[in-house]
Amino acid sequence: MLRRAIFPARPSLSSGLARASPSLGVSSTEFRGYSSSNAKLRPKTRIGVFFTRFHDKPGIASDVLAVLKKYNLQLTHLESKLYNYSFDGATIEFDIDGVVGTNPRIEEALKHIRSLGVQAEVRPPIPVPWFPSTRKEIDLCVEDVIGAGAGGLVDQDHPGFNDKEYMKRREEITRIANGYREGDGRIPRLEYTAEEVRVWKAVYEKLEGCHARWACEEFNEVLPELKAEAGYGPNQIPQLNDISEYLSSKTGFRLRPVCGLLSARDFLNALAFRTFCSTQYIRHGGNPFYTPEPDVCHELIGHVPLLADPHFAEFTQKVGLASLGASDEAIARLASIYWFTVEFGLVRSTMKPTDPDDTGVRVMGAGILSSFGEMEWSAARRPSDECREMGSIARDYPDMRNPIIEKFDPKVAAEKPYPITTYQPTYFIGESLREMKELISDYCDTIDRPFHPVYDPITGIVNPSRHVERLDRTSTAADQAEKQKAYFASLKP
Numbered sequence: 001m002l003r004r005a006i007f008p009a010r011p012s013l014s015s016g017l018a019r020a021s022p023s024l025g026v027s028s029t030e031f032r033g034y035s036s037s038n039a040k041l042r043p044k045t046r047i048g049v050f051f052t053r054f055h056d057k058p059g060i061a062s063d064v065l066a067v068l069k070k071y072n073l074q075l076t077h078l079e080s081k082l083y084n085y086s087f088d089g090a091t092i093e094f095d096i097d098g099v100v101g102t103n104p105r106i107e108e109a110l111k112h113i114r115s116l117g118v119q120a121e122v123r124p125p126i127p128v129p130w131f132p133s134t135r136k137e138i139d140l141c142v143e144d145v146i147g148a149g150a151g152g153l154v155d156q157d158h159p160g161f162n163d164k165e166y167m168k169r170r171e172e173i174t175r176i177a178n179g180y181r182e183g184d185g186r187i188p189r190l191e192y193t194a195e196e197v198r199v200w201k202a203v204y205e206k207l208e209g210c211h212a213r214w215a216c217e218e219f220n221e222v223l224p225e226l227k228a229e230a231g232y233g234p235n236q237i238p239q240l241n242d243i244s245e246y247l248s249s250k251t252g253f254r255l256r257p258v259c260g261l262l263s264a265r266d267f268l269n270a271l272a273f274r275t276f277c278s279t280q281y282i283r284h285g286g287n288p289f290y291t292p293e294p295d296v297c298h299e300l301i302g303h304v305p306l307l308a309d310p311h312f313a314e315f316t317q318k319v320g321l322a323s324l325g326a327s328d329e330a331i332a333r334l335a336s337i338y339w340f341t342v343e344f345g346l347v348r349s350t351m352k353p354t355d356p357d358d359t360g361v362r363v364m365g366a367g368i369l370s371s372f373g374e375m376e377w378s379a380a381r382r383p384s385d386e387c388r389e390m391g392s393i394a395r396d397y398p399d400m401r402n403p404i405i406e407k408f409d410p411k412v413a414a415e416k417p418y419p420i421t422t423y424q425p426t427y428f429i430g431e432s433l434r435e436m437k438e439l440i441s442d443y444c445d446t447i448d449r450p451f452h453p454v455y456d457p458i459t460g461i462v463n464p465s466r467h468v469e470r471l472d473r474t475s476t477a478a479d480q481a482e483k484q485k486a487y488f489a490s491l492k493p
Contacts, residue, residue: 045100046124051118095466095467123467135460205234210372246308255276256270316342337410378424
């Protein structure tokens, strides 16, 4: 999942937490003979050049780089530093396209560099956590889901856990999602039942008035197009393929059906390719206004509209690109930023309020946009006692009448702890989606990482700026499932 693989179980229209849902025991590992080790990155060579203090003279580095130009070698990365943190010379390290042994120009360039009186060596690739380099490899990102072997639902308290018909329907939808592969073309259509449409209608109509009042302008501006072009409305559940085609025409984002809860790394990695992993099942009809996990209501009502906004789409992809090959610590920080923006972010209204009860606060986060109670809590001037009770604020924060709203700073958001079973006591607010995009972009550029991913929007391929070696792909799904199970067990009296 995104967000530590735990859904907030609370009485709202959506938990707004993790991406995708558990898989109901139908493992998605039945792939068509595809190995994470098969795909090759664009070949590169990593070279280190050492200057002793006798050769470290003004212009020596430019002499080395001039050699690369002479032999028509493409530089993709360059850095310099003192040799072993001493004063006995310095090193420059650079990466170039091509491989020694297959490109004679690299061999000639190395000889030429050494003739300048400096030491030059070919260095091994930098090991990094596995990441997808093509859209096809997103298939591997959805291979492991949390809960795949344990019934899939987060907890036995799930409203549909003992409903055999509901469980059977979830298994059917899971098989459809598991059968989808990148390159298959159209996403299979689901024929939703009358009961499923009833639940959708109840949720859609309950949220519609709240959106008109509290959703950000960009969200409300796109709704008429979604109704006209992608089948949005209370009387039918839109199809992922129709929405995916619409988003692709607006910002290049696409939807990808998934059957289960993904790890933060896998979910964020997919965003790098402007691919949003979405569930297709709907919450249990026993209580349409409660779900302990994201469902099609959360995905399509909460997330999709803003993915059609260029600024929102750009910073969403930026977070995804920053996650490729990143350390576990960096992934945790990026997931927190995602939480406080894409899931639970606020933004200032672009229009001056005329109503004295209008705070000028608007909602952009999908976890809030799919929860009528949390929209009121986060944006209303005087949230009702019922709202505070519903989100457990009255229980856990009895003296809190309004949430704390801080100016958005990604460095602060990256380190901010947050509850997962109540409404948020603290939100971050940006002046605009454009400003938030710029702040997130600046933050991502400061992450200490071994390489920078270069995304080609035409081919959908990511090339690292350095000579790296992807480690074998490993899954944290089982560990996260155990932690999630233990967490929910701890909540029981």
